[in-house]
Amino acid sequence: MKGLHRLGRRRRAVVAGLSAAAALAGAATLLPSSAGAATLGTQAVPSGRYFGTAVAAGRLGDSAYSTILDREFNMITPENEMKWDATEPSRGSFNFGPADQIVSHATSHGQQLRGHTLVWHSQLPTWVSGITDAATLRSVMNNHITTTMAHFKGKIHSWDVVNEAFADGSTQLRSSVFQKVLGEGFIEEAFRTARAADPAAKLCYNDYNIENWTDAKTQGLYAMVRDFKSRGVPIDCVGFQSHFGTSGPPASFGTTLSNFAALGVDVQITELDIATAPPTAYANTVKACLNVSRCTGITVWGIRDSDSWRSADNPLLFDSGGNPKPAYDAVISALGSGTSPSTSPSTSSSASPSASPSSTDQPRVKTRRVRPTADGTTTSPSPSATGSLPSTFQWSSSGVLISPKSDASHNIAGIKDPSVVYYKGKYHVFASVADSSGYSMVYLSFTDWSQAGSATHHYLDQSPIGTGYRAAPQVFYFAPQDLWYLVYQTGGNASYSTNADISNPNGWSAPKGFYSSMPAIISQNIGNGYWVDMWVICDSANCYLFSSDDNGQLYRSQTTLSQFPNGMTNTVIAAQDANRNNLFEASNVYKVQGKNQYLLLVEAIGSDGRRYFRSWTSGSIDGSWTALAASESNPFAAAGNVTFPSGAWTKDISHGELIRAGYDQTLTISPCKMRYLYQGQDPNASGDYNSLPWRLGLLTQSNSTC
Numbered sequence: 031m032k033g034l035h036r037l038g039r040r041r042r043a044v045v046a047g048l049s050a051a052a053a054l055a056g057a058a059t060l061l062p063s064s065a066g067a068a069t070l071g072t073q074a075v076p077s078g079r080y081f082g083t084a085v086a087a088g089r090l091g092d093s094a095y096s097t098i099l100d101r102e103f104n105m106i107t108p109e110n111e112m113k114w115d116a117t118e119p120s121r122g123s124f125n126f127g128p129a130d131q132i133v134s135h136a137t138s139h140g141q142q143l144r145g146h147t148l149v150w151h152s153q154l155p156t157w158v159s160g161i162t163d164a165a166t167l168r169s170v171m172n173n174h175i176t177t178t179m180a181h182f183k184g185k186i187h188s189w190d191v192v193n194e195a196f197a198d199g200s201t202q203l204r205s206s207v208f209q210k211v212l213g214e215g216f217i218e219e220a221f222r223t224a225r226a227a228d229p230a231a232k233l234c235y236n237d238y239n240i241e242n243w244t245d246a247k248t249q250g251l252y253a254m255v256r257d258f259k260s261r262g263v264p265i266d267c268v269g270f271q272s273h274f275g276t277s278g279p280p281a282s283f284g285t286t287l288s289n290f291a292a293l294g295v296d297v298q299i300t301e302l303d304i305a306t307a308p309p310t311a312y313a314n315t316v317k318a319c320l321n322v323s324r325c326t327g328i329t330v331w332g333i334r335d336s337d338s339w340r341s342a343d344n345p346l347l348f349d350s351g352g353n354p355k356p357a358y359d360a361v362i363s364a365l366g367s368g369t370s371p372s373t374s375p376s377t378s379s380s381a382s383p384s385a386s387p388s389s390t391d392q393p394r395v396k397t398r399r400v401r402p403t404a405d406g407t408t409t410s411p412s413p414s415a416t417g418s419l420p421s422t423f424q425w426s427s428s429g430v431l432i433s434p435k436s437d438a439s440h441n442i443a444g445i446k447d448p449s450v451v452y453y454k455g456k457y458h459v460f461a462s463v464a465d466s467s468g469y470s471m472v473y474l475s476f477t478d479w480s481q482a483g484s485a486t487h488h489y490l491d492q493s494p495i496g497t498g499y500r501a502a503p504q505v506f507y508f509a510p511q512d513l514w515y516l517v518y519q520t521g522g523n524a525s526y527s528t529n530a531d532i533s534n535p536n537g538w539s540a541p542k543g544f545y546s547s548m549p550a551i552i553s554q555n556i557g558n559g560y561w562v563d564m565w566v567i568c569d570s571a572n573c574y575l576f577s578s579d580d581n582g583q584l585y586r587s588q589t590t591l592s593q594f595p596n597g598m599t600n601t602v603i604a605a606q607d608a609n610r611n612n613l614f615e616a617s618n619v620y621k622v623q624g625k626n627q628y629l630l631l632v633e634a635i636g637s638d639g640r641r642y643f644r645s646w647t648s649g650s651i652d653g654s655w656t657a658l659a660a661s662e663s664n665p666f667a668a669a670g671n672v673t674f675p676s677g678a679w680t681k682d683i684s685h686g687e688l689i690r691a692g693y694d695q696t697l698t699i700s701p702c703k704m705r706y707l708y709q710g711q712d713p714n715a716s717g718d719y720n721s722l723p724w725r726l727g728l729l730t731q732s733n734s735t736c
């Protein structure tokens with residue numbers, strides 16, 4: 031990271047970092063309850079899912095209600111407050127008051143939000159249902175979507191863009207003003223408008239009676255989603271309302287979820303309630319979701335039976351007195367068993383973990399190259415994983431392990447942005463080196479951390495990588511090509527070099543760009559930021575390139591595994607925060623060993639101006655991301671959750687990398703006894719950002735339970 035031309039802005043950003051974490055699209059900032067007894071939300075988090083409820087603004091003042099809400103749920107759907115009759119009761123006159131009340135409750139309690147709903151035939155004011163002219167209705171619909179989404183921009187995890195558009199018992203759309211006046215194309219138009227309005231929100235189609243696979247309505251919707259995906263119409267998720275009778279979900283519910291997921295959309299259970307709340311029916315519903323890795327969360331449609339739209343059925347998890355019912359225990363226990371969901375056909379997240387160099391590491395071509403499987407010393411000394419990621423972290427830091435080494439042609443102020451793999455009995459570290467005149471990169475290797483300080487520094491500007499601005503390296507072995515890749519930034523592009531032998535610093539090829547130019551979505555959002563910190567991770571089908579803009583956006587592009595490194599396209603905003611300090615730079619994405627789970631780390635700037643890391647998890651690389659330890663008070667890593675037995679040499683826990691369990695393109699980590707190589711600096715240092723005395727140290731997790 032960190033361009034030459036960034037000096038002034040860096041300092042301003044540090045000073046500006048005063049506000050508390052704002053809600054982040056695609057990721058909440060806090061867990062709803064502190065560590066302790068299992069709750070619905072905390073039980074869902076380890077598998078990368080959320081557990082939500084519908085909330086009525088009018089009940090927030092009922093403390094029995096809000097106590098359960100904040101203890102149990104980490105996702106909120108406003109039950110009625112975002113519907114058209116509430117938000118735009120007369121044309122062009124918007125009222126977001128009741129919805130804002132819920133949003134503000136969610137934000138201050140670290141809960142994410144589902145937006146419900148933008149285009150629906152019901153709860154639609156008569157001024158809309160009476161429109162007969164297509165041009166008027168089109169403009170009214172698009173304005174409603176744009177204005178509503180703009181108001182909540184950056185705060186909504188998923189929007190129900192279109193609700194209940196299909197007719198019961200049919201593959202066709204139901205009759206509605208939208209269908210009659212605009213034709214069936216209104217759905218596509220609504221989704222396109224929605225994407226433009228808030229590119230970071232997941233866009234869902236939501237409906238009921240679509241849970242049974244063979245139902246005509248299910249099939250009609252399936253055909254529409256397949257068509258949308260094949261034509262690039264922006265749809266990210268399908269919401270299955272799941273208002274069930276006493277027998278609970280149909281036997282084919284799991285098939286339905288996985289078949290939709292296989293189209294390349296997330297699936298969510300959005301309005302679950304079951305007449306009389308039989309525990310087994312609830313458990314079966316939860317398990318159906320857990321069995322599909324793209325089933326990203328479950329929302330029940332209300333908290334207590336007395337809060338339900340069908341209260342006579344007593345369909346919820348808490349009785350009217352707020353006591354958990356037997357169904358609650360069944361859900362808690364089903365969630366607890368679901369931390370390793372089986373794979374849906376849609377995802378490739380079941381890619382073999384790379385801890386053992388046996389599977390993905392098999393080279394296709396026999397060459398002179400040094401192969402990672404050449405001896406038995408290739409496995410990282412990371413513990414093998416049978417555990418799960420915790421939701422709070424504690425670390426112990428080493429002192430400074432690696433300092434810059436200047437030579438006749440390099441007068442280095444700081445060593446930064448390390449990337450590290452353990453391969454053939456050695457740690458191989460790549461890092462940026464900075465001084466007031468610019469950035470280049472360095473390579474060193476050593477057998478043990480006690481040797482790190484004495485390792486030789488090889489300056490990569492002497493390799494074909496060459497001189498000029500090169501920074502923030504990431505190294506991995508790309509098994510399909512039996513080749514090492516170094517990914518780094520070169521100012522105007524994300525670049526890479528390759529090398530047959532990681533231990534040969536002169537073997538790197540000259541830089542090549544991943545893109546022909548900065549993707550449009552980045553130039554549209556980067557503002558005064560900088561395009562930094564490129565990061566590649568692959569599953570068994572695709573490779574993804576993440577980057578940051580120091581302006582609140584995390585971007586993601588993708589290509590197929592077979593095309594890599596060519597074909598990086600479809601750049602989208604993977605996460606966004608209105609306060610750039612909350613989502614600043616140095617993002618890492620890892621595969622968690624033994625699970626269909628990914629871990630996202632993003633460096634943030636705290637209210638004290640110091641750097642720290644936030645974390646999220648997801649069942650797939652393309653999200654959605656659920657908060658893990660994502661706030662200043664519960665960070666992934668910050669000075670506050672790190673002890674320094676050999677002296678507190680830094681208050682910044684900044685740009686670095688986890689020590690991986692393997693070294694290939696899957697970037698697999700163990701969730702146990704984690705170690706993080708990071709950059710820190712003397713807290714009293716000041717001056718130009720690029721001349722700060724950054725040094726490298728190693729965090730070791732001290733609260734690992736596995």
Ligand code: 9MR
Nearest residue numbers: 109110146152153193238271301338339
């Ligand atoms: O729970 C909602 C209830 O308070 C409203 O009176 C009703 C009005 O239509 O909508 C209920 O929520 C519905 C949701 O928005 C869409 N799917 C069906 C839900 C239950 O009717």
